[in-house]
Amino acid sequence: MDAILQVENIHTFIGQFHILQDVSLTVERGSITVLLGRNGAGKTTTLKSILGLTPPSEGRVIFDGQDIRGRRAFEIAAMGIGYVPEHRAIFRDLTVAENLKIAERRRGDLDRKADFIFGLFPDLKRLYRLPGNHLSGGQQQMLAIARALVPDNKLLLIDEPSNGLAPVLIEQMMEAIRGLSATTTVLLVEQNFIMASQLAQAYYILDDGKTVHSGAMADLVKDKALIHRYLGAVGESVGGER
Amino acid sequence: MASQSKSPKRFAALDSLLQGLKRSRGSLLVLAVLILFPFVFARITGTSVNEGPAKYWQGQFIAVFIMAIFAMSYDLLLGYTGILTFGHAAFFGGGAYTMALFLTHVAPRFVKTYRVSLPGGLDVTEPSAFLLAILLVVVVSLVLGLLFSIVSVRVKGVYFAIITLAMAEAIHILSKATDFVKWTGADEGLHGVPVPAWINPTQYRLRFYFIALAFAVVMYWLARRIVNSPTGRIFVALRENESRARMIGYNPALYRTIAFVVSALIAGLAGALFSVWTVSATPSMTSAVTTVNALIMTILGGMGTLVGPMLGAAVLEFFGQFLYQWFGARWPLVFGIIFIVLVMFLPYGIVGTWRLRSAQWKRRWSLRKQRAAAQE
Numbered sequence A: 001m002d003a004i005l006q007v008e009n010i011h012t013f014i015g016q017f018h019i020l021q022d023v024s025l026t027v028e029r030g031s032i033t034v035l036l037g038r039n040g041a042g043k044t045t046t047l048k049s050i051l052g053l054t055p056p057s058e059g060r061v062i063f064d065g066q067d068i069r070g071r072r073a074f075e076i077a078a079m080g081i082g083y084v085p086e087h088r089a090i091f092r093d094l095t096v097a098e099n100l101k102i103a104e105r106r107r108g109d110l111d112r113k114a115d116f117i118f119g120l121f122p123d124l125k126r127l128y129r130l131p132g133n134h135l136s137g138g139q140q141q142m143l144a145i146a147r148a149l150v151p152d153n154k155l156l157l158i159d160e161p162s163n164g165l166a167p168v169l170i171e172q173m174m175e176a177i178r179g180l181s182a183t184t185t186v187l188l189v190e191q192n193f194i195m196a197s198q199l200a201q202a203y204y205i206l207d208d209g210k211t212v213h214s215g216a217m218a219d220l221v222k223d224k225a226l227i228h229r230y231l232g233a234v235g236e237s238v239g240g241e242r
Numbered sequence B: 001m002a003s004q005s006k007s008p009k010r011f012a013a014l015d016s017l018l019q020g021l022k023r024s025r026g027s028l029l030v031l032a033v034l035i036l037f038p039f040v041f042a043r044i045t046g047t048s049v050n051e052g053p054a055k056y057w058q059g060q061f062i063a064v065f066i067m068a069i070f071a072m073s074y075d076l077l078l079g080y081t082g083i084l085t086f087g088h089a090a091f092f093g094g095g096a097y098t099m100a101l102f103l104t105h106v107a108p109r110f111v112k113t114y115r116v117s118l119p120g121g122l123d124v125t126e127p128s129a130f131l132l133a134i135l136l137v138v139v140v141s142l143v144l145g146l147l148f149s150i151v152s153v154r155v156k157g158v159y160f161a162i163i164t165l166a167m168a169e170a171i172h173i174l175s176k177a178t179d180f181v182k183w184t185g186a187d188e189g190l191h192g193v194p195v196p197a198w199i200n201p202t203q204y205r206l207r208f209y210f211i212a213l214a215f216a217v218v219m220y221w222l223a224r225r226i227v228n229s230p231t232g233r234i235f236v237a238l239r240e241n242e243s244r245a246r247m248i249g250y251n252p253a254l255y256r257t258i259a260f261v262v263s264a265l266i267a268g269l270a271g272a273l274f275s276v277w278t279v280s281a282t283p284s285m286t287s288a289v290t291t292v293n294a295l296i297m298t299i300l301g302g303m304g305t306l307v308g309p310m311l312g313a314a315v316l317e318f319f320g321q322f323l324y325q326w327f328g329a330r331w332p333l334v335f336g337i338i339f340i341v342l343v344m345f346l347p348y349g350i351v352g353t354w355r356l357r358s359a360q361w362k363r364r365w366s367l368r369k370q371r372a373a374a375q376e
Helices: A043-051 A073-078 A096-101 A109-120 A122-126 A137-149 A167-180 A193-199 A217-222 A224-241 B002-006 B009-023 B025-045 B052-081 B088-113 B125-154 B157-175 B178-184 B205-228 B230-240 B242-247 B252-277 B288-301 B307-345 B349-375
Strands: A003-014 A017-028 A032-036 A058-063 A081-084 A155-159 A185-189 A202-207 A210-216
Touching (some): A003 A185, A017 A185, A032 A043, A032 A193, A043 A081, A073 B242, A081 A137, A096 A109, A096 A137, A096 B230, A109 A167, A137 A167, A167 A185, A167 A193, A202 A224, A210 A217, A210 A224, A217 A224, B009 B025, B025 B205, B052 B205, B052 B230, B052 B252, B052 B288, B088 B178, B088 B252, B088 B288, B125 B157, B125 B252, B157 B288, B205 B230, B230 B242, B230 B252, B288 B307, B288 B349
Parallel strands (some): A081 A155, A155 A185
Antiparallel strands (some): A003 A017, A003 A058
């Protein structure tokens, strides 16, 4: 298989805290891969380390054939990695249109992608001229993902897209992310195991800053003991229902 | 969008021009009033347009135009890019001193030694000396802007503000250092700067009024173009959340530098014009009070609006005049109290609060209309 991203034994410190202690993972081109693990396991830090927002002090991050560890975040982003952070990280002072326009890397990106983006998130078309701070939480989350779709990103890092969304919106969000994988690769952090298990083909489980388990999602869903051990009761009950 | 593409192409340019005029009708109205002001004022008071109260009030407006542009340049940093700096006087004073020093010490020699004439034989030595002075002001402003932005890469927020204060104070100290008394006049400053006769503000007040007005219009247009451009949107994005801007691939340092250099350039040119207007350059132009004035004008008028700080400059200048008449030299004390009250009740400044309120009124109005329609 063809890997677009290979993270090899990275260690990341935030201040004096050794947050990531040997994380390795591989993301295949065109797939959806999910990072699982309890709160504080280091999932978000892994995404930030890939993008260089919290630069790893050791290890290698190979994106599209190049070692990008140590490069500055804006350079890494411009190479074609879109990051959708937790908590709807849009620009609230800009309109929906401006939020999308600002993500253009080449002139006309938005015009080319508009149909695709509005196909995934029809609401945004209606809200096009509104300032970001007039949007609901779910709409902001959709805008944050849409913004990452404007340039031709080869890889999207999406952190907890379902967080705080109403069930109806979670459905919509899942549809959208599934639609994305047709054109790009997604590395997802997701606490909602139902959502994660239905979307992803591959998984990595992080615990205490280490990758402790990985494999095909189809196998994980069957392994209730493993789910119980690393993801707790919620994961187990959900896994059991399937 | 569909209707636009259907309309014939040759009307598209005219259409967009008309649209543009319609959108900026407020500013055009203000501009028309300011163009007519000297003549209308002279007519009303029954005096000549070139002397007496007409001349005096033209002078007041000239000062407002220049300070308005200075305040507006501050708004590019504070209001749009979210950079708090206490060093803006360095750009203003830098421009003023560059202009005054050049006109006092270099221009006379230049005029004596060189002779510049157009192909037709027209002697343009003096205008080219003045042009050279402006170019020098541009260069000095750019260098100062770069200097400040280099620091902004390393230090953030309040710490950065304090460092800019120190940098501007260094220039202030330099401007009144006795070591250079021969050139700068030290504490006294430079007075009676030999400005070119055709731009002499005492002799040709009305002409200078229009020069200052034209300068203000051009600078405002330039700033408006920048904040409405994609670069301007990145400024706003940086103000709101720098790390989010970085996440989508923008180098914050680069855009902060652009903001700084543009702001320094506009402030420097405003300072240069101010030194021509007052035919002087004094240490007060490089002092922290000058920065604080820009800050007050910006907050008073409304941050992040461009027109707000310009209005703030007008309010501060004219209001200051009246307060001075009533309270004498203690007027800043009274103004300080008024300023505190204004900030408490108009936290977004005059223009900012107006925009907020008018949007609320509009929403309430349309709601009421909807309800009335529903009842019927």
